[in-house]
Amino acid sequence: xxxxxxxxxxxxxxxxxxxxxxxxxxxxxxxxxxxxxxxxxxxxxxxxxxxxxxxxxxxxxxxxxxxxxxxxxxxxxxxxxxxxxxxxxxxxxxxxxxxxxxxxxxxxxxx
Amino acid sequence: xxxxxxxxxxxxxxxxxxxxxxxxxxxxxxxxxxxxxxxxxxxxxxxxxxxxxxxxxxxxxxxxxxxxxxxxxxxxxxxxxxxxxxxxxxxxxxxxxxxxxxxxxxxxxxxx
Numbered sequence: 001x002x003x004x005x006x007x008x009x010x011x012x013x014x015x016x017x018x019x020x021x022x023x024x025x026x027x028x029x030x031x032x033x034x035x036x037x038x039x040x041x042x043x044x045x046x047x048x049x050x051x052x053x054x055x056x057x058x059x060x061x062x063x064x065x066x067x068x069x070x071x072x073x074x075x076x077x078x079x080x081x082x083x084x085x086x087x088x089x090x091x092x093x094x095x096x097x098x099x100x101x102x103x104x105x106x107x108x109x110x111x
Numbered sequence: 112x113x114x115x116x117x118x119x120x121x122x123x124x125x126x127x128x129x130x131x132x133x134x135x136x137x138x139x140x141x142x143x144x145x146x147x148x149x150x151x152x153x154x155x156x157x158x159x160x161x162x163x164x165x166x167x168x169x170x171x172x173x174x175x176x177x178x179x180x181x182x183x184x185x186x187x188x189x190x191x192x193x194x195x196x197x198x199x200x201x202x203x204x205x206x207x208x209x210x211x212x213x214x215x216x217x218x219x220x221x222x223x
Contacts, residue, residue: 032210043201044214051209089154096142096161097210098169101154 002027004092006102013080014110021075021105023090028068032093035064035075037086038104044089048075080109113137115215117202123221124192132187132218134202142205143185144169144212145177147198154201160185192222 003026013019023033032051036044048057048064050073056065063076073090087106091099118133136143144159146169156169160179174196176188185204189196202215 034212036214043216044203046211046213049209049211091154091212093210096159096167097205097212098144098156098159099154099212100156103151103153 002030002092002094002100004090004100004102006088006090006105008105009103010106010108012108012110015080015082017080017109018076018078019080019107021077021088021090021107023073023075023102025071025073025092025100027092027094028071030068030092030094031097033064033066033073034091034093034099035062035073036089036091038089039086047088077107080107082109082111085109115202115204115213117200117215117218119218120216121219123223124189125223126193128192128222129188129190130192130220131189132200132202132220133184134186134215135184136202136204136213137183138204138206138213139182140204140206140213141182142207143179144203144205145175145185145187146201146203147171148201148217149198157187157200189220192220194222196220197222 035047050066061078087104089104091101145157146154158177163182200218203212205212
């Protein structure tokens with residue numbers, strides 16, 4: 001059974017700082033890995049999707065990497081802003097693209 | 112640009128009552144999913160439908176039934192609600208090309 005762990009559970013940084021969120025998974029036979037953002041009381045917004053054959057994906061200030069052999073993915077956020085404050089979730093994709101989720105990292109960016 | 116639409120957004124039930132959560136997607140996706148999100152437990156898969164006409168159990172299916180009515184719609188039914196089913200329920204869909212999941216805004220259910 002796939003298990004996904006996200007570290008740290010919570011992170012507080014000053015505005016402008018670059019930061020890294022970590023996601024690890026136990027079964028390296030994944031189809032893809034997806035990063036989401038969730039604001040309080042809202043649904044999940046897809047940020048980046050990395051296919052199993054890819055090593056990284058970039059969107060604006062966000063960069064996600066995937067290392068299947070070590071069972072790790074990272075989400076790098078450059079020049080953080082208060083609007084980046086949210087919970088960040090990673091999900092590892094199995095057969096039929098079913099995602100197994102970590103419990104998330106609560107990010108607070110202080111002005 | 113609706114994406115994935117869930118109804119109702121909020122519902123309060125008494126123990127033993129039944130209800131159906133509705134989900135519809137307008138992205139022509141083949142696969143649809145129901146997850147529940149609980150504090151400290153994260154998101155867990157209840158049921159999924161890989162294609163129209165098929166449904167399969169996920170990690171926590173007990174107490175739930177689903178119907179894939181057509182390609183667009185996937186409903187989740189609670190036949191006899193229990194307080195343990197108090198949760199936020201999310202519907203999602205994905206296409207075959209990339210497998211990227213898109214989520215609805217969630218349905219917040221309280222069972223008293």
